[in-house]
Amino acid sequence: MAQTDLYKVLGVDRKASSEDIKKAHRKLVRQYHPDRNPGDAKAEERFKEIQAAYDVLSDPDKRKQYDRGGFAGIGGRPGGAGTGPGGFGGFDAGGFGDILSNLFGGGTSGGRETRRGPSSTRGNDLEAEVTIGFDQAVDGAQIPLSVPTSERCATCHGTGARPGTAPKVCPRCNGRGLESQGQGLFSISQPCTRCNGAGTVIEDPCPTCQGNGAVRTVKRYRVNIPAGVREGSRVRLAGKGEAGRNGGPPGDLYVITHVQDSPVFKQKGENVEVEVPLTIPEAIRGAEVEVPTLHGRKTLRVPPGTKHGTVQRLRGEGPPHLDGRGRGDIHYRFVIDVPASLSDEQSEAVEKLSQVINGNPRAKLFAQAGEGRAS
Numbered sequence: 001m002a003q004t005d006l007y008k009v010l011g012v013d014r015k016a017s018s019e020d021i022k023k024a025h026r027k028l029v030r031q032y033h034p035d036r037n038p039g040d041a042k043a044e045e046r047f048k049e050i051q052a053a054y055d056v057l058s059d060p061d062k063r064k065q066y067d068r069g070g071f072a073g074i075g076g077r078p079g080g081a082g083t084g085p086g087g088f089g090g091f092d093a094g095g096f097g098d099i100l101s102n103l104f105g106g107g108t109s110g111g112r113e114t115r116r117g118p119s120s121t122r123g124n125d126l127e128a129e130v131t132i133g134f135d136q137a138v139d140g141a142q143i144p145l146s147v148p149t150s151e152r153c154a155t156c157h158g159t160g161a162r163p164g165t166a167p168k169v170c171p172r173c174n175g176r177g178l179e180s181q182g183q184g185l186f187s188i189s190q191p192c193t194r195c196n197g198a199g200t201v202i203e204d205p206c207p208t209c210q211g212n213g214a215v216r217t218v219k220r221y222r223v224n225i226p227a228g229v230r231e232g233s234r235v236r237l238a239g240k241g242e243a244g245r246n247g248g249p250p251g252d253l254y255v256i257t258h259v260q261d262s263p264v265f266k267q268k269g270e271n272v273e274v275e276v277p278l279t280i281p282e283a284i285r286g287a288e289v290e291v292p293t294l295h296g297r298k299t300l301r302v303p304p305g306t307k308h309g310t311v312q313r314l315r316g317e318g319p320p321h322l323d324g325r326g327r328g329d330i331h332y333r334f335v336i337d338v339p340a341s342l343s344d345e346q347s348e349a350v351e352k353l354s355q356v357i358n359g360n361p362r363a364k365l366f367a368q369a370g371e372g373r374a375s
């Protein structure tokens with residue numbers, strides 16, 4: 001059973017100065033460090049307790065809180081005895097889990113990977129781009145995707161230290177990851193300049209990753225692009241970004257979709273538009289015309305006297321909405337197809353037509369303009 005009096009863990013008096021605490025801690029670390037006690041689980045457990053106790057007592061704020069309310073004072077020790085590994089399960093106050101996961105290769109110390117302290121960082125988000133066809137954007141698609149990223153170094157299991165060695169507790173900050181500058185009221189804590197806040201330093205770096213703990217790699221995915229994406233849509237793949245450091249969560253992967261233009265369907269917001277040519281007689285007399293839909297054909301009734309540019313909508317026949325609820329529309333824009341040249345026969349027919357449809361549709365322009373000036 002772990003001792004719950006942090007002062008007893010470090011073997012110091014409740015009134016010990018911060019210098020006394022530092023000294024006691026240093027001595028105990030030397031004695032119980034896993035490097036000195038390979039394979040000794042008891043020493044390892046003791047070492048964890050020492051680090052946890054030091055984490056609290058070396059920080060004046062946490063120490064004050066602890067003095068006031070014991071474990072409850074520092075963010076709550078859940079439920080009393082025996083709840084966490086070594087009785088320290090509630091300690092999230094900073095750095096402890098991270099130091100351990102550094103020292104013991106991460107994840108080996110009883111689910112502490114989820115612990116987050118100042119030195120655990122979320123992995124970076126990644127961005128990748130894919131180009132898909134118009135049909136794939138409408139229907140959704142599985143797209144193979146290669147993403148350059150980093151992953152935990154297999155040689156050192158992410159510690160960054162040469163196999164057989166381990167990162168050492170940082171001598172500058174004693175594992176806190178922070179150092180204070182200034183005095184009294186005006187002291188500022190900032191990430192340790194020696195270890196960059198990790199709390200540990202690597203004296204003998206891993207030859208594979210040069211001490212990074214991570215190596216560059218290319219991850220290959222088959223990405224499900226949802227139906228309804230458009231040019232520039234961002235598809236988020238949670239947790240597929242870069243790996244987190246020191247037990248931090250991974251970042252996300254954002255896939256930006258580029259959609260090839262369709263020669264027929266033009267994207268207009270959440271709808272698509274299709275230009276439908278009509279012959280002059282069809283526009284004049286009306287007609288039933290076949291038009292393409294996203295997945296087949298439909299017949300539209302063109303009313304007599306349809307003007308150039310008239311739009312007919314087919315509701316709900318457009319691309320699906322990205323949220324999965326409903327679809328956009330297809331807008332059919334009628335354009336009157338005017339032949340660039342005429343055969344003799346057509347020329348004759350147009351001549352005849354011009355004799356019977358021969359008013360001056362522009363007359364009213366002048367009439368209305370004249371009225372405007374007169375009034």
Ligand SMILES: [Zn+2]
Binds near residue numbers: 160161207208210
């Ligand atoms: Zn390595």
Ligand SMILES: [Zn+2]
Binds near residue numbers: 174175197199200
């Ligand atoms: Zn440091």
